[in-house]
Structures are given as structure tokens and as C-alpha cells.
Amino acid sequence: MPEALDSALSEVRALLLGPGLTRAVAAGRRRGQRPSVVRAELRPVTLKAGPRLQIATSDGARPTTRNVAPGAEAGAAVDELLAEPFGNWHVETADATLQLRVTKSGEAQVHRAAASRPTAAAEGHDRAKDWLLDPGDPLFAEIGGSAAKRRQVDAFLRALAATLPDDLTGPLRVVDLGCGNAYLTFAAYRYLTGRGLDVTLVGVDVREDQRRRNSELAERLGWADRVGFVAGTIAEAAVDPAPDLVLALHACDTATDEALARAVRWGARWVLAAPCCHHDLAAQLRSRPAPAPYELLTRQGILRERFADVLTDAVRAGLLRLHGYRAEVVEFVDSQHTPRNLLIRARRTAGAPTESQRTEYRELVDQWGVTPRLETLLDGADGR
Numbered sequence: 001m002p003e004a005l006d007s008a009l010s011e012v013r014a015l016l017l018g019p020g021l022t023r024a025v026a027a028g029r030r031r032g033q034r035p036s037v038v039r040a041e042l043r044p045v046t047l048k049a050g051p052r053l054q055i056a057t058s059d060g061a062r063p064t065t066r067n068v069a070p071g072a073e074a075g076a077a078v079d080e081l082l083a084e085p086f087g088n089w090h091v092e093t094a095d096a097t098l099q100l101r102v103t104k105s106g107e108a109q110v111h112r113a114a115a116s117r118p119t120a121a122a123e124g125h126d127r128a129k130d131w132l133l134d135p136g137d138p139l140f141a142e143i144g145g146s147a148a149k150r151r152q153v154d155a156f157l158r159a160l161a162a163t164l165p166d167d168l169t170g171p172l173r174v175v176d177l178g179c180g181n182a183y184l185t186f187a188a189y190r191y192l193t194g195r196g197l198d199v200t201l202v203g204v205d206v207r208e209d210q211r212r213r214n215s216e217l218a219e220r221l222g223w224a225d226r227v228g229f230v231a232g233t234i235a236e237a238a239v240d241p242a243p244d245l246v247l248a249l250h251a252c253d254t255a256t257d258e259a260l261a262r263a264v265r266w267g268a269r270w271v272l273a274a275p276c277c278h279h280d281l282a283a284q285l286r287s288r289p290a291p292a293p294y295e296l297l298t299r300q301g302i303l304r305e306r307f308a309d310v311l312t313d314a315v316r317a318g319l320l321r322l323h324g325y326r327a328e329v330v331e332f333v334d335s336q337h338t339p340r341n342l343l344i345r346a347r348r349t350a351g352a353p354t355e356s357q358r359t360e361y362r363e364l365v366d367q368w369g370v371t372p373r374l375e376t377l378l379d380g381a382d383g384r
């Protein structure tokens with residue numbers, strides 16, 4: 001039943017400023033109106049200066065984050081946001097979730113439910129229990145890295161933890177493709193060995209200077225017999241024996257396709273790849289007209305780029321499915337830590353694709369007239 005918008009927004013205000021807030025997101029727009037930002041996300045954080053309400057907004061191109069003090073400052077900031085003509089508010093608190101949608105007639109359609117997740121992860125983004133790997137681990141003093149990188153890597157490892165079976169035993173061969181300065185490589189080794197697994201790990205990067213630096217670091221850590229580095233392309237670097245688990249964090253552009261293709265050809269059991277930039281399909285979409293009736297999707301440059309991102313990862317997941325993997329695309333870390341926060345997570349099932357899955361994929365790429373890089377790389381591969 002629709003409710004009066006004013007009183008529903010008062011309820012949202014009380015939740016946003018109340019003690020139990022976990023996270024809230026405002027997005028969308030009301031009929032015929034346009035908010036000054038496309039999205040706003042609010043969450044409580046604990047800084048050195050004390051508790052703050054963090055407000056991250058995006059104008060569609062650049063994110064802006066500010067932390068406001070509780071009390072009058074937070075009240076004023078929340079009132080400003082509530083005055084924006086957002087079409088939706090989603091608010092999570094310690095014990096409830098409220099979803100508000102503004103109807104065409106300007107009323108509020110409100111859905112209230114019990115909390116969808118525990119509050120432990122809700123506040124204090126620097127508390128030890130929010131991390132999979134202890135930030136005080138001496139490993140981090142050795143490998144360095146920014147706070148944002150540490151957060152990305154920790155979140156990536158959480159996704160890995162959720163992917164591997166709890167009862168996994170035996171030797172585990174892992175490869176980190178496009179490993180760069182090997183932050184993920186070393187952290188993954190620490191995490192996996194901490195689970196009691198017998199791990200060997202190879203980091204691959206095209207840069208010889210990275211190989212040298214990372215190998216020296218592995219020596220210093222005393223891990224050189226288990227963690228090695230190869231300079232070479234993801235497509236061709238020698239990795240023997242074939243790995244069970246393939247990791248790739250922000251390998252550039254089509255290097256992610258090389259990583260996925262390599263994983264399929266190796267028959268890796270698990271693949272976790274967080275893509276970086278997506279230039280391949282963006283360029284193909286730019287060079288030809290969109291099929292009717294989808295011209296509006298690609299006419300504006302920014303929309304074309306975003307659509308290319310979606311199309312690229314959709315076809316990647318579709319191709320993995322055609323090669324014997326169950327694949328999903330998830331957000332692995334909050335966008336405040338990196339805008340490149342999607343993760344393609346795949347598990348080999350060795351199942352044969354159905355005819356309708358093949359057709360679904362083929363019709364999509366044919367309709368758009370594109371040839372995804374991954375399709376070319378997988379030509380002739382079975383993977384099942």
C-alpha cells in the first residue's frame with residue numbers, strides 16, 4: 001500500500017541518523033526530476049577523530065566522499081540528500097531493512113524486513129575482525145601497498161574463501177596472472193597456507209623487473225621454494241604443472257581474457273578474475289551502429305562505455321559456461337575502494353553446455369556484431 005512520501009522519508013531520516021545504521025543507498029530518480037547526483041551511499045565509519053557518517057556520492061563520472069560528524073552536521077547532510085528527488089532509498093540497520101520506492105504518483109511504496117545481514121561488518125572499517133588477514137601481520141610491512149590495495153586484496157581473498165570448499169585438502173597449485181607487485185600473490189599464499197593447505201604459487205607478469213623484485217621478496221620472506229615468479233605474457237608464460245586455481249586481479253583490458261582462456265585450457269578448477277578496463281568491445285561498439293532498437297544504449301559516450309563493460313563481462317561469463325564452468329559476476333569490494341569492483345568467479349563443473357546456452361550466446365554477439373577477445377582465444381578449446 002502506498003504511503004505518504006513525507007512520513008516515509010521521516011522514517012528513513014530517523015534510521016539514517018539512528019545508532020544502528022549499517023548502510024544506505026539512494027539512487028534512481030522520480031518521474032520528470034533529476035537529482036544532482038546519480039547515487040549516494042551512507043555508512044557509519046570510525047576514524048581516529050571518532051565516529052563519522054560517511055557519505056559517498058557519484059555524479060556518474062567521479063565519486064566524492066566526505067565524513068560528517070554526528071549531530072547537526074550529519075542531520076544537515078542527510079536532510080540535503082532527502083530533499084533530492086531520488087527514486088529509491090535502501091536502508092539497512094542492525095535489525096531492519098527498509099526499501100522505499102517513489103511511485104509515479106509521488107507516493108512511497110515501502111517494504112520493511114528484518115535485517116538481511118549481521119552488524120559485525122557494519123561499522124568500524126578498521127577493526128581487525130573486518131579483515132580476513134590481520135592488517136598487523138608482518139607480511140604487510142614487507143610487501144607494502146596502499147590501504148585501498150590492502151582492502152581490495154582482503155576482499156578478493158574473502159571471495160576466494162567463499163569459493164573453495166571448506167574441506168579442501170591436498171596440494172593446491174595456484175597461479176596469479178598479471179601479478180604486478182605480487183601483493184595478492186603473497187597475501188593469497190599467506191591465507192591459503194594459514195588454512196593448512198600445501199600450496200605452490202606462481203606469479204606471472206610481463207615485466208621482468210617485477211619478476212626480479214618479487215623473487216627477491218619471496219627470498220626475504222623465506223617462501224622462495226613455494227612462491228615463484230615468471231616473466232612472460234599471460235597467454236604464453238610457462239606454468240608447469242597446470243594450476244588448480246587461477247587468480248587475476250585487474251589484469252589490464254584483454255589480459256583478463258587471456259587469463260580466463262588460459263584457465264579454461266588448463267582445466268583449472270576455480271577461477272577468480274577481477275577485470276580492469278574494458279577497451280576491446282568498447283572500440284568495436286564505437287565502430288559500428290547499434291542494432292535496432294538499442295541505438296540509445298550506445299549513442300552517448302559514457303553510456304556506451306558502461307554498456308561495453310556490462311557486455312564484456314556478460315559474454316565472459318557466458319563463454320565460461322559454454323566451456324564447462326559455472327560462472328557468476330559479483331561485486332567483491334565496495335566501490336569506494338576501487339571502481340573496478342566486479343569479480344568473475346567460476347568453478348569447473350565439466351558440464352556440457354545446452355543448445356539453448358549456445359544459442360543465447362551466439363545471438364547476443366551476432367546481434368551486436370562483436371567478436372569478444374575471449375571467444376577468439378577460446379577457439380578450439382573444450383575445457384570440459
Ligand SMILES: C[S@@+](CC[C@H](N)C(=O)[O-])C[C@H]1O[C@@H](n2cnc3c(N)ncnc32)[C@H](O)[C@@H]1O
Nearest residue numbers: 178179180205206232233234249250251252255
Ligand atoms: C593493473 S596491474 C595489476 C597488478 C596486480 N594484479 C594488482 O592487482 O596489484 C596489471 C598488471 O598486469 C600486467 N599485465 C598486463 N597485461 C599482461 C599480459 N598480457 N601478460 C602478463 N602481464 C600483463 C602488467 O604488467 C601489470 O603489472
